[in-house]
Structures are given as structure tokens and as C-alpha cells.
Amino acid sequence: MTAARKLIDVNFINPFLEATLKTLDTQASTKAHAGQVYLKQKSDKYSGDISGVIGLVSDAFTGSVVISFPAKTFLAVLSRMIGEECTEINDMTRDGAGELTNIIFGQAKIVLNKAGYGINTALPSVIAGHDHSVVPMTNGPRMVIPFETDVGPFVVEICLSNS
């Protein structure tokens, strides 16, 4: 498989979709439903209040995965994860966004590396701020997976470029 084919392969997107569904269900008792995956245009804007970002690095490509939540959705999910009421974005809840990103990335990485993608271990970063957007430093296509839950929507965005 060539690197170029890997970039557009739906098999690359699905592990992140499945990992997200499994993580929210198992760790936060939250059933999420994925919407139609779409290619993000420069004009598209998603209003996130807290985002976990993690680098995708292998010999063939670089990129990033961004998981963006409105505050209401994220605080409800985190409250279920830790069994405590979370009411505001603070250091503790930012830590939660990092851990959630880490778990989803780890699950997807297991599947992708079994398929030979060779993704390196990476540590998540967290960006918080009302209605922010995350702009990747790579110029490849940005695929967006929208999710809906009983506590609101969120998105997972994957951006890849050849190394």
C-alpha cells in the first residue's frame, strides 16, 4: 500500500470512529452515534470549547487528530467518566480531555499498527477557550467525523500529509 493511498483510505478513518464509540461507551457510559464523515473545507467552522490534540507521526505521513467538544457535552461526558459532577473547564477537566484523547488515540493506534501503519507513540495537548478552532500545521485533507450523544455533539477531525 502506498502512502498516498493510505491518506485517503477509509480503513484509516474507521479505527478512530470505532475507538471513539468504544471509549465513550466503556469509559463514560455514553452511547455516541457517528454521522456522515466529510471533508472539511477552509470555510467550515466548528465551535469547540475544549479540544484534545494528538500528533500522528509515522515514516510515511504526519498529521493530527483533534477531538473538539462544546463545554456542555464535554463536562457531561467527563462527569460520567470520573463519577463526579464537573461544572467548568479548569485544570482538572483539561486533564480529562487529554486522557480521553489519549485513550481514543491508543485504541485506534493498536488497530492501525496491526495493519502496518507504524504510528509512533505521542502525547496529547489540550486547547480550551470558547468557540476556538484548531488549525493543523500540515496541509493535507481534513476529514471530520461528527458524533451525536444524549448530552450533545462533538467532532473528531483527522488531518494527514505525506512526510
Next chain:
Amino acid sequence: MFDPATKILIVDDMLTMRKIVSKACRELGFTDLTEAADGAIAWSKISESPTPFGLIISDWNMPNCTGVELLKRIRGSQKYSKTPLILVTAEAEQKQIVEAVKAGVSGYVIKPFTAQTLGAQIESVHAKLKAG
């Protein structure tokens, strides 16, 4: 099953995961829970505790002292070498698991996990301990 009064040390650099593991342990009936933010702090708590920990549940990837480094330190100590240690990881790579097994890990759990999954692993560790 472990005695619910078992003293458990939960080690993770991420506060959220310490809270998740603590919540799962409480759901399983354990009440004597201590937390540490990395392997180095965990070692201090282990060596300074007046009563020994009966079980350690540790993250794998942490700054300062990783879960496997903590495991090796524990297995290398005369006083605490038999303390069961379960590793928690988000990335179960084969070579990582082999390294942990060689170092004497008692069991491991892959994130995400439920309290039931952790409980099954704790039960398995207890059965191995009883079998000697």
C-alpha cells in the same frame, strides 16, 4: 477475591485516570485507596507506608518513573517483591507486554475498561497469588 480492606496504591500522572481507577475500585468494594502521580512518588509511598500495600494499579507511560520501571524496582526489592502490580495502558504493543511479563507484572488492563474488567483482572491476580 481480595479482601475489600486491601490497601491499594493507584499510580498515574493523569488525575482523570486516577479518578477513573479509584471510582472502579470503589465500585468493586475497595475503600483503602492511595494515589500517586508517578512511579517515583509511588515508590516513596510504598517505602514510607507503615502498613504494606496489598495491590498496586499503575499506568504504563509516565514521566520520571514509568510503570515498568516501578515494577522492576518493586520486584528488585527484598521487602516488596511479592506485591501484586497490575499495569494499565492505552497501547498494548506486543514488545511492551513481553517486557512487562519478563519484569514480573501480575496482570494488565487496556484502556478503556469497565470496573468489571478491572475486577476480573484483580480476581485473576488473586487466584495466581493463592496458587502460589
